[in-house]
Amino acid sequence: MTDTSSASPTSKAVPLDPALLDVAKDSKAWPFEEARKLIARLEETPAQSPVIFETGYGPSGLPHIGTFGEVARTTMVRHAFRLLTEDKVPTRLICFSDDMDGLRKVPDNIPNKEMVAEHLGKPLTQIPDPFGEHPSFGQHNNARLRAFLDAFGFEYEFFSATDCYRSGRFDKTLLKVLQHYEAVRDVILPTLGPERRATYSPFLPISPETGEVLQVPIIDVDTDAGAVRFKDPATDKLTQLPVTGGHCKLQWKADWAMRWVALGVDYEMAGKDLIDSVKLSSRIAKILGANPPEGFNYELFLDENGEKISKSRGNGLTIDEWLRYAAPESLALYMFQSPRKAKRLYFDVIPKAVDEYVGHLAAYPKEEPEAQLRNPVWHIHSGEPPKAELPISFALLLNLASASNSEDSDVLWGFIKRYCPGATPEEHPLLDQMVGFAVRYFHDFVKPAKKYRDATPEEAAAMRELSEKLGALDPSADSTEIQNLVYEIGKTHEFEPLRSWFGALYEVLLGQTQGPRFGSFIELYGIDETRKLIAESLSR
Structure with missing residues (x-):
């Protein structure tokens, strides 16, 4: 059964401010623009209640910041939607893990690579956890994702592909895919090379002999029996398997469309590299009799060398690395800003993100409603940003540590108390948190890079x-x-x-x-x- 223990299905009520509501109808902040698109779609095609927002996660590697960004941005759109609908339309956010996918290569950033290599081709939830902490590699990576989302306070439901396939949740829609087998296949075939086209099938049987997810030609489709026939490479014998009950899974473009239909997804965003995939999956969803969800395509993050961040390569920043040097709100700010612009995601962006977050937080109470709805902290904190005015920037703290060559928070607080008489860590917990982050950042990045020169x-x-x-x-x-x-x-x-x-x-x-x-x-x-x-x- 799908695990939804991490959060309630629907989120808490939004405090409605009539002044903000009027402004929100014309706000140029991108979450409101997205929310208005979804409202227009629902007016044309009345949807189920509640409205379903979804984010997808491929757990073939450890969760990375891009995964968090998709959940954070979708949450921002969800909140904007709820304000525009005056919280009269229930919503849910599903975080879906494609943990039944077959592992094609061993990630670079895990231990016990040799052990994992012995299980290539099997679903991620059937591969032992190389970290030795969970029953499977897929469950380990799912737990890592959920732990961070929970720590940040996202309201979501976690869905596992393995659970959905095996529990029968997808059975009705899988049979519909089987009934439209040729039409679905014809959507994908023109996008494939000659060799792959010869063997392609939207269904991937899971070998009863080896447990591997097989990419083999389907010899026969039996819609009455709800099954497919294929030759299992392990036995070289003709084998029949039902497409239901977790005996088969779908190729991912067909799988994405099937999931939209089965779960009734109304909104899902995706990276710019998936634009063509969104189009193909949308065509398949229509073949299955459903309206594909609304969404938009965001730009991808780049590492320090300007290369795309990859889960399997482990380049770029991890979630844990960002949180070593800054609070998660600064990361959410980085996700909010210019989502359609490619940005470097490396250690040197952290100080600026921290100071910009603090600056937006300080400005918010003084702003007019229109400006407040453009202010990132309104979206980061779901309309209720905390009150905080800090007299010292993160960059200034870093330079204070640099000038004093100190890695001791107490030394920095000595300067701060002289600058702000009466200030204490107890009375200023956010500032104290920033002091700790500054000390770590100075030790790891600033101090090793120091290069003094003589004055002319x-x-x-x-x-x-x-x-x-x-x-x-x-x-x-x-x-x-x-x-x-x-x-x-x-x-x-x-x-x-x-x-x-x-x-x-x-x-x-x-x-x-x-x-x-x-x-x-x-x-x-x-x-x-x-x-x-x-x-x-x-x-x-």
């Missing part, structure tokens, strides 16, 4: 003057006054362009090519400490 004579002269004038400032000078002083000295010493002066400060004092607004850094780090830093740097 011109730069050294400017820095000495900066130190002298900082010493003459009132100790209570704020970041704006300090920043103006830094600008003034850069202009006086005729740095052209002026950014080369700031570049010199970062490279000579901090050992990095870029940094924060320097006035804010000095205010936080301290005037005396900055003067000491300049003296030590110039004496190297």
